[in-house]
Amino acid sequence: MKPTKSAAKMSVKELATYIDYSVLKPEFTEEEIVALTKDGVKLGCSTICINPLYMELCQPYVLGSDTMLCPVCDFPFGTSSTASKVAQIEMVAKYDTVREVDIVANYGHIRAGQYDKVVADLKACVEACHKYNREIKVIFETDALNQEQIKQTCKCCVEAGVDFVKTSTGFLTGFEAHGAAVETIQLMMDEVDGKCKVKGSGCIRTREHFLQLIDMGIDRMGVGYKSVPVVLGLDENGVSSDNY
Template identity: 55%
Template sequence: MKTSKKAAEMTERELARYIDQSVLKPEFTVDEIKKYAQEDIDFGCATICINPASLPIVAPMVEGTDTGLCVVCDFPFGLATTEAKALLAEEYCSKWNIEDLDIVANYGRLRSGDLDFVIADLKPTVEACHKYGTKVKVIIETDFLTPEQIADGTRCAIAAGADFIKSSTGFVTGVPSVGATNEVVAAMMEAGEGKIKVKGSGAIRTQEHFFELIDMGIDRMGVGYRSTPIVLGMTPEEAKHQA
């Protein structure tokens, strides 16, 4: 989403519209989920990215606000069967007013070069979501991929009819977690050729990096609840108060 206005010229509210704030830690209590969801709403972020079990908690909170629901599906591994993923998407989207659904691609099959499988595995979930007007973001876990595989994954998401390609889950183990580097985001943009929106997620923790990605033309970013006040330019004292 290339804009004429530089990130440094944007208001806090304009910057917040780039953010899906992550409230995904499995150990969160109900009170913690409510706390960070409310902060997301107060900031004016695009969505709150939550686990499905949090839907009954967070859905009533976003009603009448500018912030939508983003639910993850088959997260964080993407290894359920094709049919199970589509059933989960149907379950969530038919019962809740969900703006976006973030689905994890089978990136092991992507690394194997089995691109037809990756596309066919995603399509039923995309179709289930689109019936309800829910946009789909495909996560390809770029920390495990070569630049060529990132390009292949982006093209698979396009072929499956997805709305966004997304870099990371934020739950990587076993390899260095670099997430949405400028190079990774540029690779997704180049492969996407304007046919799909781009969401960077993982290790977006400074305002400098956040601004760089906006100025590159990114469409959305997944930002952790601790980092949101920082990338929005709050003072350390303000950020500490939000934590």
């Protein structure tokens, strides 16, 4: 949904609500995960995206804040069985600190045109999330897909009752990285046509790009910890360069 005012006129607090703060690198220590979670909460980001293992670790640091945890299941490949995906969702969706769960679609099935399998997999995941009144975001890995495959996957998501469609994991190799390119986001917006929300992720590293996507009407963005202060217009001390 397009905002009622331009992104350039939004406060840091308003802009931060568009961000899912990504804390997903497998090499992160628990100490680093806690520090980054605290940072995301301090900034007022919408969620902290974490691997499911760290739910208990991170939960105390979001309690009492407006920031929630967003566990990312079957990450980053999306190639577990449906039963495994559902089991992962069941483990994390029960937490009160979770509002949304991200999962990865099986983009090998997408590339093969096996859309019936994609829909069946997503429907089971949607049912598991909605049972707990949690929303589900589905990562397409758009850099591995062509435009027609992206369109078809949007159709699959709408059919399955998905809440958000999402571009990338940020961990794909062997393909050019475009992530949340403006053209890709517009394609997804046009295809879902308001039937579900749109999240951009991957390659959101400049403030200009971040603001442009908000003005387009994007609903959420996954941003890495190094890029969060950049897109929010903060200096190295965390102070806004704008008068907001």
